[in-house]
Amino acid sequence: MQLENHANNLQLSGRFDAHEADAFRTSFESIVSAHGGDVHLDLAAVDFIDSTALAEIVRAMKRCREGGHELVIVGVSDPVRVILELTRLDQALTIR
C-alpha cells in the first residue's frame, strides 16, 4: 500500500489490509494531532480492502467524531465501494 498525506488529506493506493493497518493508524493520528478538523480519506486507488482495514476506517471515523469533526471519504474505487455497500458501512461513513 502507498500512503501519502498532505495537510488533512490521506491518500491510499494498492492493498489496504491487516498488514497496512498500523501504518494507516500512524499517519491518521499524525494528521489529527497536527491539524485537527475534518480528515479527508481518498480510497480511489485502493484495489483491495479487508475487514481489519475497514475496522481501522471505522475507528478513524469515531476518533474524528469524538473531536467534533468528520472523516470524509472523498474517493472510492469500485472494489472498495462494493465492500462498503455490501457490509452496509456506507450507511455509517460519510462518503462524498
Add this chain to the structure above:
Amino acid sequence: MTTTPVDPVASLTGALVEANDQLLALYELVALSTDSLDEERAVAGLLARAAEVARVDGLELRTAPSHRHGLLDPKTSLTTVEVAGPNADERVTLAASRLRGSFGTSDTKLLTAIATMAVGVIRTSRLHRDGVAQAVVRSEHDTASTLAQDALPRGELEVSGLTVAARTLPASSAGGDLYTWRAGGGVVDFVVGDVSGKGLPAAVMMSNVVAAANAAFLHDDLQAERAVGVLAQIDRWLGERLSDAARFVTVVAVSVDVDRSIATIANAGHSPVVVMRADRTVEHVRPGAPPVGVLPLDELPHTRIHLSVGDRIVIGSDGFTEQSDPSGGFFGEDRFVDTVCTATGAREAVDRLFDAVDAHAAGQTQSDDRTIVVIERTDGSTC
C-alpha cells in the same frame, strides 16, 4: 656491574616448556563445560574451574566473592584482559598475577581464552533465558487460542427435518470467525459471524460474541422475529465494547421454525447469505445493517422465507471468496455459490467448498479465517 650470560639452549627449552604448558591449559579449558544455565552460577563455575587450570600454569586468578561477570580484583593483579560480547553488558574483565616466572604473551592468550569462554557462557545463558520466556509466551498464546476456539459448538446439530453442516478453519491458531446454535421448542437458532482483525485478539472477542449469542438464544424477551431479537441482544451487550476496542463483528442470525418451515434471517454486515431452492435457483440475503460495533443498530431489517424440502441456507465468511491463487486471483462469489449449490447435500457442500478453495489457493497462504454453516431442509427422515 657483571652480567650473567644467557644460555640460549636453556632459554629455548624454558620457552618450549611454557608453550607446552599453555597448550595443555588451553586443551583443559576447552574441555570445561558448565552444568548450569543460570548466568551467575554458570560464570562463577566456569571461572572457578578455569582458575584451577591457570594455577597449574603458574597463573593466579583471584575471583572476587560476589563478582557479576568474573571481574577479578585488578588492584592486586599484574595483568588484565577484557573481552566484550556483541552487547554492551556482555563484558568480562579478568585479572591475574603470576605465581612464578614472568608474564608472557601466552598468559594473555590463556586469559583471553578464559574470558572469551565466560562471554560465551553469558550469551548461552541469556539465549536460554530468552528462549524459555518465548516458549512460555508461545505456550500461553496456544492455550488462549485453544480456549477461544473451544467456545464454538462441538459435534453436529441433530434436528429432525434439518441437516446442518458447519466447519471453521482459522488462518492461524485462532481467529475471529464464529458460529453457534441452539435447538429447542421446535425452533433452531443460528448465529454466524466474523470479528474484524485476526489472531488471538480477534479470537478473544469472538468467544465473547459466541457467549452473547448463546445467552441471547435463551433470552425471555426476544421479539416476534427471533433472529432480529438475537441480533439486537448481541448489539446491546457487545456493541459498545466492540466499538471501544476498535473492532466490529459481522453477524448473521437465522431462526428456523422447523414445524412451520419458516426461516427468519437478519444480516448485519456479513457476506450475503445464499438461499438455494430445491430447484437450484439461488437468492441472496444481503446485509440490512452495518456490522455490530460500528454504530448502535436502530433498525434491523430481516428476511422471512419459507423452506421446502431440499432448500438450503448457506452462510459463509469472506475467507473463502477472498482467497487468492498464486497469480492473485480471488476465489470469488460466483465460484462460492456454484460450489455449495451443486453439492448433493449440506455435508458435501462443506467438504467440496474447502477442497475447492484449497485447490484454488494452490499452496498460497490462507489469507483469512474460513467458516461455513449449511442448513438444509429435509423430509425429517435424515438428521
